[in-house]
Every structure is written in structure tokens, then in C-alpha cells.
Amino acid sequence: MDTGIRLQFDPREHQHLRYNPLRDSWVLVSAHRMKRPWKGQVEKPAEDNIPRHDPHNPLCPGSARANGEVNPEYDSTFLFDNDFPALQPDAPDPGSDHHPLFQTKAARGICKVMCFHPWSDITLPLMQLGEIRKVIDKWAELIEELGSTYPWVQIFENRGAMMGCSNPHPHCQIWASSFLPNEPALAERCQREYLRKHGEPMLVQYARLEAQAQVRVVVENEHWLVVVPYWATWPFQTLLLPRRHVLRLPDLTSEERDGLASIMKRLLTKYDNLFEVSFPYSMGWHGAPTGSHLEEDTSHWQLHAHYYPPLLRSATVRKFMVGYEMLCKEQRDLTPEQAAERLRGLSEEHYRSRGEERGTERGTAPPTDGL
Ligand code: H2U
Secondary structure, three states, X not given: XXXXXXXXXXXXXXXXXXXXXXXXXXXXXXXXXXXXXXXXXXXXXXOOOOOOOOOOOOXXXXXXXXXXXXXXXXXXXXXXXXXXXXXXXXXXXXXXXXXXXXXOOOOOEEEEEEEOOOOOOOOHHHOOHHHHHHHHHHHHHHHHHHHOOOOEEEEEEEXXXXXXXXXXXXXXXXXXXXXXXXXXXXXXXXXXXXXXHHOOOHHHHHHHHHHHHOOOXXXXXXXXXXXXXXXXXXXXXXXXXEOXXXXXXXXXOHHHHHHHHHHHHHHHHHHHHHHXXXXXXXXXEEOOOOHHHHHOOOOXXXXXXXXXXXXXXXOOOEOOXXXXXXXXXXXXXXXXXXXXXXXXXXXXXXXXXXXXXXXXXXOOOOOOOOO
């Protein structure tokens, strides 16, 4: 029933829909939902007494993995083929001439694991900038190497047991596939359409507008910008964007890679400081497709990383994407602007380093290129 009374719209109080141009979908923002009491599931606090070296942990230097291979005594990053790969290079072709309701296609690929550091009790925000830079260089190398044949190379990190991570040792995974997976395929279509309609790559324009507005910016430096996107679905979701138009990780200059190491450290320190816990998330890189796409015009793409953390209210209360989200559409409980403001206001000194002499412990040296 329309009462005829028109209230002044306040995004923090009044539910509304926001458009996600990367997924061509709408998210329901209902910030007032944060007021509801929570008697639901409370997660176990993240483990924080992880031993630096555990000879029985298959990701540690010198340990034996599931396939019997022994890891070298590595002292930086370490890459190996996943012993339980979801994609293998030589799976037989199932054939594709099936009923429209029972379709299959060939799926081939390769899965790798990359350890970031020899220590199990360290995470990216606690690593030194030079150590993070080595991770970035390795990521770029992998895109170059696997991308020479595979159309999509997904680099992703699941951090924390809450995100299904099976091992606390700092690591990420790399899955290269013979096909463009659903999310990248959607991002491909949306960015292509956007450039056609608006004459500028979507995320290049978006970064510029967000840098001007400053409302959803969390951290920034000369080369990079982190925002809680206007269309964020997870409570503290962020989008990491270069300021320059960059198609893929290997295209980054040395200065941009250093800037990336710094901005990652700053963002992840803020994440950990939010609830004073090693903040769980899934993150991953999206850049222009590779393989045969290397010969095509992919200028509609802009390199970016998504961070999807599940926590909502505290270190132990997460956001569930369940009933309405599964059956209708994604819904969020605080506005992206509120989330950005909270993250922006947090210290860039890691809570685990506080009280220690600055720069004497690993990871405590303050970043040098903050704006
Ligand atoms: P996650 O914890 O993010 O799942 O990554 C650990 C990966 O390491 C996982 O994909 C692999 C698992 O298959 N792994 C090996 O390849 N060999 C081992 O001996 C243990 C774990």
C-alpha cells in the first residue's frame, strides 16, 4: 500500500539494489540488517600457535609430500605440481554430441601449488616487501609460462580454515585450464560490451572515478588502488586495481610490482587488524585471457584482483550466502561505503607487531610508498 509519504533515501537505512557491471547482476543492499541479533553459528577462532617448521607438514621445506617426493630446503617461494590435481593435461575427450540436457565437454589443465615462504607461521602481511615481491614475480612468470598454451590461468589463495584452506603454511594455488571458466567468461563478456558501449575499458574508468570520489577507497599508492566496490557482495570484499591500463600480471613494470607488494601488505594488515585475527579470505587474479587469446584484441580487459573475505561481525561470525542468496540474489548487510570507512580507519601496523621495536621483527618495517 502506498501511503504517499516519501522518505529521504539513506543507503545506510533503506534497502536498494546495486548493479555489478562485471557480472551483469544486481545485489540487494540492506544495511539495516546489521541491527538484527545474532544467535547463529559462531566459528572457531583462527589458530595462532602454528609451529614455524613441522616436518610432518607436506608444504614445509624438506618434508615428504603425499606422492612421496621430498621438498627441497627452499628459502623463498617454492612451486610444485599439485599431487591431487582437479585438472590433468591428458584426460580423454568425453565427446560433445549429446542431448541438450546432458552436455559434456573436454576439460584439461594443470594444477600447481606455490608456497610463499619457508615458514608456516607467517602470512603475506607479515612478510617483508622483498619477499612479497618474489611472490608477485613468480605469479607473473606462471601466467607467462602456462598462459602460452592455456586460455585461462587462475591464481588464487584460500586463506584460513573458514575458506576451506587445508594447510596453514602460506601458499596459493594455480589452476590452468583448456577452457574459460564461468566467472572469467562473464567478466570477458561484460568488459567487452562496456568498452563497445562506453568507449573506455570498464575498470580503467571505474578506478579513475573511485580515486576521484574517495568514498570507497581503502588504500592507494602511485600505481594501485584498493576499493570496496560499489557492488560488493561480501561484507569486506575489495577490488585491487592498477591505475594504468594493464592487461596481465607479466605486463607490470618493476615499480608497479614493488607498489603492488606494498599495497598488498597494507591491505592485508588492515584486514588482520579489523578483528585482530589472521583474516580469512579467498583472493584471486583476473587478467585478459591467454593461450589463443594472446593473438586477439583484449583491450577491454583490465587486470584486477578480487578479495572475498567471509567475516561479517567479528572474528567468529561470518556472512552466510544461503537461502535468499542461493535462491534469489546476493544480499549484503552493511553498505560498501561503511565497510570502506572501517577498513580505511584501521592502522597499517600489524596487531601482532605492536609494542615491538619497529623494523626489528619481520614485517614490522612500515611501507615506504603510502600516499
Ligand atoms: P589448500 O589448502 O588451499 O587446499 O591447498 C593445499 C594444496 O596442496 C591442496 O590443493 C595440495 C593439496 O592438493 N597438496 C599436495 O599437492 N601434496 C601434498 O602432499 C599435500 C597437499
